[in-house]
Amino acid sequence: MSDPTRHFVGKETKFLEEGVYGENFIVTSVDRILSWARLSSIWPMTFGLACCAIEMMATAASRYDLDRFGAGVMRPSPRQTDLMIVAGTVTLKMADRIKRLYDQMPEPKYVLSMGSCATSGGPYWQHGYHVLKGVDLIVPVDVYVTGCPPRPEALIDGVLKIQDKIRKESVIKRKLQERSNV
Amino acid sequence: MNVHDKYGPLTLWEKFYLAPILAGLWLTSKHFFRNLGRHILRAVGIKSRAMGAVTIQYPEFLRPLFPRLRTMHRLTRREDGTPRCVACMMCETVCPAKCIYILADEKLENPQIEKMLHSFDIDLGLCIFCGYCVEACPEDAIRMDTGILELSNVSRNGMVLDMETMLNLKPDGSRYAQYDKNGDIISNAYIQQPKKS
Numbered sequence: 001m002s003d004p005t006r007h008f009v010g011k012e013t014k015f016l017e018e019g020v021y022g023e024n025f026i027v028t029s030v031d032r033i034l035s036w037a038r039l040s041s042i043w044p045m046t047f048g049l050a051c052c053a054i055e056m057m058a059t060a061a062s063r064y065d066l067d068r069f070g071a072g073v074m075r076p077s078p079r080q081t082d083l084m085i086v087a088g089t090v091t092l093k094m095a096d097r098i099k100r101l102y103d104q105m106p107e108p109k110y111v112l113s114m115g116s117c118a119t120s121g122g123p124y125w126q127h128g129y130h131v132l133k134g135v136d137l138i139v140p141v142d143v144y145v146t147g148c149p150p151r152p153e154a155l156i157d158g159v160l161k162i163q164d165k166i167r168k169e170s171v172i173k174r175k176l177q178e179r180s181n182v
Numbered sequence: 183m184n185v186h187d188k189y190g191p192l193t194l195w196e197k198f199y200l201a202p203i204l205a206g207l208w209l210t211s212k213h214f215f216r217n218l219g220r221h222i223l224r225a226v227g228i229k230s231r232a233m234g235a236v237t238i239q240y241p242e243f244l245r246p247l248f249p250r251l252r253t254m255h256r257l258t259r260r261e262d263g264t265p266r267c268v269a270c271m272m273c274e275t276v277c278p279a280k281c282i283y284i285l286a287d288e289k290l291e292n293p294q295i296e297k298m299l300h301s302f303d304i305d306l307g308l309c310i311f312c313g314y315c316v317e318a319c320p321e322d323a324i325r326m327d328t329g330i331l332e333l334s335n336v337s338r339n340g341m342v343l344d345m346e347t348m349l350n351l352k353p354d355g356s357r358y359a360q361y362d363k364n365g366d367i368i369s370n371a372y373i374q375q376p377k378k379s
Contacts, residue, residue, distance in 0.1 A: 062235065062236055063236055064238060064240055065237045068239070116309060116310055120305070121308070122308060123308070143334055143336055144307065144334065144338060146307050146333045147311060148310035150331075153240055153241075153245075154332055154334060157241075157332040157334050161336065
């Protein structure tokens, strides 16, 4: 413990450092509150490219309401969103724009690939010379929802899986580990 | 003709915009209290024709499905438990997305049925759920009536259905709408899921 930075970190956060990071109840409670706040208000950027866009609109409409899960505020601008729902066939011309808009999204960001075409090219995987065979070739995808088009229940299930993924993430614990590793 | 010439400049009261704001709030609160009243009456037990909001509270409530809906695939069995499929490759040939992969084996026990399955994989990430495989099968070996709509996964490889999974799926009648013997639908109500502990 001769490193002065480590000593400084130990002095400041001593009451949080008991045992392994994460066993302390304050850290885990704050992490759970932060994760709950983040997963209850996912703002999607809807990338409605083809027929899956209609089912996405149907999911956001009144019969299967996406706003019940907090994901009803569909922003058209990538700077204000944290989930990108790629809904529809991704052509090679559009792939350039998808990568550009994904880069413009602020962290933490997630991608949900909706439909067979966005997951793996769909029925165009064999002969489609204009189709990108799966959007995960250009952006990292968190959840794939398959179907042609996936029913609103399936899309809501995919959004719930993204919520499960966010619930497992921890902000405070990771920051403490990063600071102690410096 | 310019619209500003027709209607003239706005008065101070119109520029203040208070009256349209209040009109909008009145409309919203009217719908809100109407829905609230109707939901409360329904919860108490007074059923009437007037409905509140039409939202289906998925996943606690489910919409009843209809018999021809094409959901996740399943393979059927004969009475003695062996799969019906004879690996004729009709479904693999007719599939528009080419998502079925079949390997055949020789069936030595029964010389009347020559082939059986070695492996049967459907890549759900490619499938377009058209139902051609169900129509093309001469043995009624594959059906799409499991009622499973939730087809989401965290990886592309996790969406490949293999033979074991498909043979063990059962047709789930609980999610489908019920009909009586005349063919009329019994109830159109939303199916309530049991409470998860």
